[in-house]
Amino acid sequence: MEKSKDNEKMNEIKPEKKRKFFERFSTFDIVLIAMIIGIWYALQQLWYGLCQLFPPIYYWIPMVVLYELLVLPFVIVGGTLINKRFTILLLFILHGLISIVLYGIIFGGFECLVDIISGAAIELFLLTTGNYLKRPLQGGMALVIRAIIYYPISLLITAYVTYIGYAEMVEYMYLIPFGLFILLNILLGAGCGFAGGLYGYYLGKKAKESI
Numbered sequence: 001m002e003k004s005k006d007n008e009k010m011n012e013i014k015p016e017k018k019r020k021f022f023e024r025f026s027t028f029d030i031v032l033i034a035m036i037i038g039i040w041y042a043l044q045q046l047w048y049g050l051c052q053l054f055p056p057i058y059y060w061i062p063m064v065v066l067y068e069l070l071v072l073p074f075v076i077v078g079g080t081l082i083n084k085r086f087t088i089l090l091l092f093i094l095h096g097l098i099s100i101v102l103y104g105i106i107f108g109g110f111e112c113l114v115d116i117i118s119g120a121a122i123e124l125f126l127l128t129t130g131n132y133l134k135r136p137l138q139g140g141m142a143l144v145i146r147a148i149i150y151y152p153i154s155l156l157i158t159a160y161v162t163y164i165g166y167a168e169m170v171e172y173m174y175l176i177p178f179g180l181f182i183l184l185n186i187l188l189g190a191g192c193g194f195a196g197g198l199y200g201y202y203l204g205k206k207a208k209e210s211i
Contacts, residue, residue, distance in 0.1 A: 023084045033087070036078035037094050043071045057173060064151075064185055068143065068192035073200030076139040080204025081211075085123070085132055088142065092119025110157050117153065118146045139201030143193030151185040 025033070047066050054062045079088045096112030103111065122142045126132050133139060159167040159178065167178040174181060 064188045069196045073196040076200030077204040080133045089119040089123045136201045140194040140197035143197035144190045147189030147193045
């Protein structure tokens, strides 16, 4: 009897099996990923429509705020819900590839490039911090990292590749150096992104509990 009790105690304190570095996505995971991508693009259309309601001179502010608070949290929802390594990177890759289809090889190609870089940086952060999206702070910091990478690269590409003269237009409209405009985008995007990441994490946890 004593031996069986000891065995039971040993089983109770036995550590959990270590997760594999790469876990295959199930059919259900793939369906969820497809749904998240669909929601992402649907919300982008809503985001674009809402931004049109604001005066053009302040257009960039709602563009950043609404995208970080309305659209991107669903990327964290997907990562939290599926909770397998490389989910976030896969979502960004798919989003980028669809951008090429919708917006062409030039505009969509640059968007895809920035998406892949952002997704890879977020994955690296999650891999180094351990426990893939198990804490709300990870969700918040994931979108902060995306803002730090996305806004400077995207704005520089816009100003010097796809829309020559954009930097001069910004400096003329806002009376500030283009570099400061980039910094303001990063700060606003990082602040709103952190809030959106927290919200996305909690929404993903709730969704996971209900499935």
